[in-house]
Amino acid sequence: MLSKTCEYALRAMIYVAQNSQNGTMVNIKEISENIGSPELFIGKILQNLSKQGFLQSSKGRYGGFYIDEKDAKRSLADIVVAIDGDKMFRGCGVGLDYCSEKKPCPIHYEYKEARTAIHNIYKSATLVQFKSLTRDVPVRLKRT
Amino acid sequence: MLSKTCEYALRAMIYVAQNSQNGTMVNIKEISENIGSPELFIGKILQNLSKQGFLQSSKGRYGGFYIDEKDAKRSLADIVVAIDGDKMFRGCGVGLDYCSEKKPCPIHYEYKEARTAIHNIYKSATLVQFKSLTRDVPVRLKRT
């Protein structure tokens, strides 16, 4: 399961990717209103991801975040690992330290298979794929 | 992913099930040494589970916890849900509120399938099944 932080991150990245069409930046007020997160918190999270090169940012008036075509090809797995690490995709399903390939616990192989399936889903999903799926009524900010 | 508390719980329940053969109770010192958890913390966790009827406990000298044949038939899923709730087995893989059966996100069906697979693994796994799989060198306490 993803941490709250990671969920916000994915939702925000998807939103920014969806709204980075015409070269204008997306700001954290708009993002937070659309993805239902605290404004300053998603600011921090995206700040982190932009330092890691997952998206661009610019300060100042009409600044915000931006995901270009290249960045939109990143997989969800990359983002998850960047925030939560890979613990979700590793380890015994029961947390037994004495469970291993050599000495598998009763659910070892089945669990591993299902966990790998989930990993593969995140690995093959890219931000681009989410561009067509939007909210019914996106909250947008007007420039005055 | 399971919470730390839930992992301790599963490990402890498995250990108690494995060591409840001959009618003697298993105490939290022995449990914590064998599953690698804080002693008093696993005490609290088992106290909770015993109130919920997952295992028996008895106070006083030579007291401890016990899992009889009937309780050993409980599934891991029951224990997980008793502690972490069922959030692990529900919801969109990306946390999108606008994702649903009617308006599925790109990974909706695949993710649901994999998540259901994991749920089924936990549902069909019982404590009994783990009885044969033990540590190489179990730490036991001697009665003096």
Add this chain to the structure above:
DNA sequence: AATAATTAAGACAATTTTGTCTGAATTGAA
């Protein structure tokens, strides 16, 4: 140049999860 709008950075705060302490109640044994 001045101003307004934005992210960046780091400290701070609240909440949740994880872990501990202390004393009471209970139990079996000496």
Add this chain to the structure above:
DNA sequence: TTCAATTCAGACAAAATTGTCTTAATTATT
């Protein structure tokens, strides 16, 4: 009956996660 060993109960504490504030830096517009 006394004592030692245990869980029970509830308060407490520490650590991790989630969330906020404040100031600085930057940028575009006027």
